Amino acid sequence: MILRFALLISAAFVAAPPALAQETGTLIRHRVAQMPGRGPAAARVTMEGFAACVVDRSQGRTRKFIDLPVGSPEYKSLLKSMFDPSDECMADGQLELSENLLRGGIFVALFKHDYKSKAIDSFPDDLNSGYLQLYGDTVPSAAYSVVALEQFGECVARANPALSRSLVLSYPASRQENETVQALMPKFSACIPDGEKIELSKATVKGAVAEGLLRLTRAVTKSEFARTEVQK
Structure with missing residues (x-):
């Protein structure tokens, strides 16, 4: 199964990052710990900090979450559970994100x-991350944009693992992030077949590349482990 989509890169992608609430997908409103000061990257820094806190405190939930089909009842339940008002990742401050x-x-x-x-x-x-197999023969419309982003991220990660890793490890709006995005631009074009249009910001691209890179790295790590076990 091949997902075909096109990418529209807005002027804001190359310049300052757009407001997080403008991204596609369902908006989620929640209180976030340690809201940073003002600035073009403040919301992104907060979002990444919140996500890191959730991963650190709920590794079991997050690892299960990423291996569920988007839109499934269990996926929705786990997503909702990540916004527990009693969790220490939540405090004063307000952030809207998709x-x-x-x-x-x-x-x-x-x-x-x-x-x-x-x-x-x-x-x-021939490395297969296995993600598309979660959906069988047809990707439901509710999951299409997420799956398309994941496939885009895998394509970019395959094309240049080193630059992809540099992007994922970069600080929002930093020189490293900006330079890495510019260096990866040709790979973005190469990973866009004809089809559905998707508009991306730096935050969306970074998340998609992180997903593709993680899934491929995990797959190759499992393959290496399997070969080691066979050789014993």
Whole structure:
């Protein structure tokens, strides 16, 4: 099964990041711990910090969450459970973000937690992350945009694992992030077949690349472990 989609990059993608509430997907409103000061990257810093806190405190839930089909009852239940008002990740402050942005933030946090020190030069051409198989023969309309972003992220990660890793590990709106995005621009175009149009910001691209990179890194790690077990 091949998902075909096109990418529209707005002027805001290259300049300052857009407001998080403008992303596609269902808006989620919640209180967030340690809301940073003003600035173009303040909301993104808060979002990544919140996602990192959720991953740190709820590793079991987040690892289960990323392996569920989008839109399934269990997926929705786990997503909702990540916004427990009694959780210490929640405090004074207000942030609006979409499900897609939160999802991307979780993958950024998980990659940093699991594979920050693991650098991979290339991925085997036949390596399968297994994500599309969660949906069978047809991706439901409710999950299409998320799956399309994941496939875009995998494509970029395969094309240049080193730059993809640099992007995921970068601080929002930092020089490293800006330079890495510019360097990856040609790969973005190469990963966009004809089809549905999707508008991306830096935050969305970073989340998509983080998801693709994490899934591929996890797949190659499992493959390496399996070969080691066979050789014993």
